[in-house]
Amino acid sequence: MPEPSTRNKIMDAGEHLFALNGFHRASLREITAIAGANLAAVNYHFGSKEKLYEAILERRITPLNGIREERMGRVIETAEAENRQPSVEELLRAFVEPTLEFISNLPESLGFFMMVNRCIMDSSGVQRKYFMGLMQPTLMKFYHSLCGSLPHLSREVVYMRFMFTIGSMAHTIRMLKMMDHSGEKDLAIPDDIDFSAINEELIKFVTSGMEEV
């Protein structure tokens, strides 16, 4: 195994500390100290603290959205082979399920999802715009497929309901974070959380809301 590059070591330390302390409480001095790098290396490799944040996000969002789109592709193929539209549940499952699987398989990614949430609501707009740029292509593909499976609804209503779905999903992640009672000292998820049960409940909830006449 090759020694991780300075760039990667900074990103690893940053992901951990941003998730633990939030953006403005995590200092670059602490991040670089843990990474064994010089303070100035952040600006050399990333340009600024904000850009470092964005790079850490992108590292995980891109593969996650890849999984989502791949599953959506399979759902559409199967439906086409059977000469039907994909069901709303199939589409929403392709979108939602990878999220909780991601957290379940890689618990440290919970911190990454908290960073995502912070981005979504960045009041100043800078981070939100960057994040939306990363998400937009995937979101649009699902949105259009959902419109195809819900032809009796106006596109505005489908859009709103898709946003409600995203909100439910985002808040589920926050719920998981709140269940973390490891005392603010480190990130951990209790062993006894049934991810698959939460996942099924979430899919049931949003499918029902999305299909409402």
Add this chain to the structure above:
Amino acid sequence: MPEPSTRNKIMDAGEHLFALNGFHRASLREITAIAGANLAAVNYHFGSKEKLYEAILERRITPLNGIREERMGRVIETAEAENRQPSVEELLRAFVEPTLEFISNLPESLGFFMMVNRCIMDSSGVQRKYFMGLMQPTLMKFYHSLCGSLPHLSREVVYMRFMFTIGSMAHTIRMLKMMDHSGEKDLAIPDDIDFSAINEELIKFVTSGMEEV
């Protein structure tokens, strides 16, 4: 009209700047300058920047939750008079509706709701704990009423679905913020947003998900 106290002037200026620039981009020097107060007055009146943030939140959350509980009380009274359980939709309406009415009637409160969102997901936990402490009594009252109206569901499932509901609501507020194209220079909501339509769609969505068998 009495001259607003220094304390109140700082809170007004803080609410505006926190909403506009986010927590860590809004500086106490700018806030106190606008409020016509001295920098040190923040620490004297509130203790810290974080505590100022919390005080601004509490000022609006308390009356908002008052409206929610009052409406829930009327819903329960009506149902009791008719010898039935309140419907899920009645309960969720009492919880959800005041939010969008608040924003519609008081557009500058959109900033306050962005502050709420920031609190919900504060990774370090400090703000989240404070905020949850403010919300908990109201949340519990609605949770118990919902359990009463959904006796065939386990309490865990009702709880999860209530969390999904809150997530949808929170993301709706973020949606409104994203529709704000006033150029990051000031807060404003486009005139042509139909709050009541969004409100009805949201209630329809969460009621359907909550009632799912």
Add this chain to the structure above:
DNA sequence: GTCTATACGATGATAGAC
């Protein structure tokens, strides 16, 4: 190309005079 040492301006916080 990478990395380091160092310096600069701005910030949140605090102590003490009034």
Add this chain to the structure above:
DNA sequence: GTCTATCATCGTATAGAC
């Protein structure tokens, strides 16, 4: 209650070593 002065720490920028 309010203000001035001061402090440690922060993100950032740059000059120069390897």
